[in-house]
Amino acid sequence: MTSSSNHTNLRDIWYTMIGIPGLEDAHTWISIPICSMYIVAVVGNTLLLFLIFTERSLHEPMYLFLSMLALADIFLSTVTTPKMLAIFWFQDGGISFGSCVSQMFFLHFIYVAESAILLAMAFDRYIAICYPLRYTTVLTPSVIGKIGVASVIRSFFICFPLVFLVYRLTYCGKNIIRHSYCEHMGIARLACDSIKVNIYYGVIGPLFSTCLDVVLIIISYIFILCSVFRIASQDARLKALGTCGSHVCVILLFYTPAFFSFFAHRFGGHNIPLHVHILLANLYVVVPPSLNPIIYGIKTKQIQEKFLQVFSLSRKFC
Secondary structure (H helix, E strand, O other): OOHHHHOOOHHHOEEEEOOOOOOHHHHHHHHHHHHHHHHHHHHHHHHHHHHHHHOHHHOOHHHHHHHHHHHHHHHHHHHHHHHHHHHHHHOOOEEEHHHHHHHHHHHHHHHHHHHHHHHHHHHHHHHHHHOHHHHHHHOOHHHHHHHHHHHHHHHHHHHHHHHHHHHOOOEOOOOEEOOOOOOHHHHHOOEOOOOHHHHHHHHHHHHOOHHHHHHHHHHHHHHHHHHHOOOOOHHHHHHHHHHHHHHHHHHHHHHHHHHHHHHHHHHOOOOOOHHHHHHHHHHHOOHHHHHHHHHHHHHOHHHHHHHHHHHHHHHHHO
């Protein structure tokens, strides 16, 4: 085989994603809960967006940030799940290099943006509990819009270098991706030259984005707890903590599997089977988006009331 045939032109490369290695026989069964959760994620978050934007009483900072989270959840699950289901149902794992890189970029881009939104929601709770009299003057619609734009811009500048990092590599014809979707290191490991820069950036990027967000969220909640425990009334204290309950649940859902995957890939070695990594990665892009609207629907009285109003009106028209 000649050298020219070894180094395939990037535009000619087609990858084949094989889904979950070692669990190919169970793909159909795995697809059932994933498809169900994807439907719940899209319908639930779309309904949440509809309620927030049509009900003026929900045009408050907390709900505007929640609408950003719902939009990010729809995009996060939609970027990956349809192709994932095509692999599970039809063994349609073929994807062009350009499409694979696009999926990789949008996956990481949405993840970093959603992390920033969760940080903004922690800041919202911090202002609401620690400085309640200044809440509406600090978090004006203009400020909320700027926070949303800043989240998108930061995510773009963190994730766009990934495109150049995978395009600079030389590929030798390996085109089997042992995954259900394209992500940065999955593409980089198919290259035949050094990927040290990719590895370093794969650590530095999350360190200065997601990890920094987590640290700032923890600091916010330390201030929140200090402020709450200074409240004399136990009922008022529980009410203040109750407003944070939904956000804490969403934070745990979002970061726990992500950090497990991050540390397992780098330090787990061969102790954790590959199919466990991939299965958790698949669930990660559908479980939080499907549960977030349910959590906020159960724990937020205003959303419950508006949902019941809309549901009762729809029944009347039927």
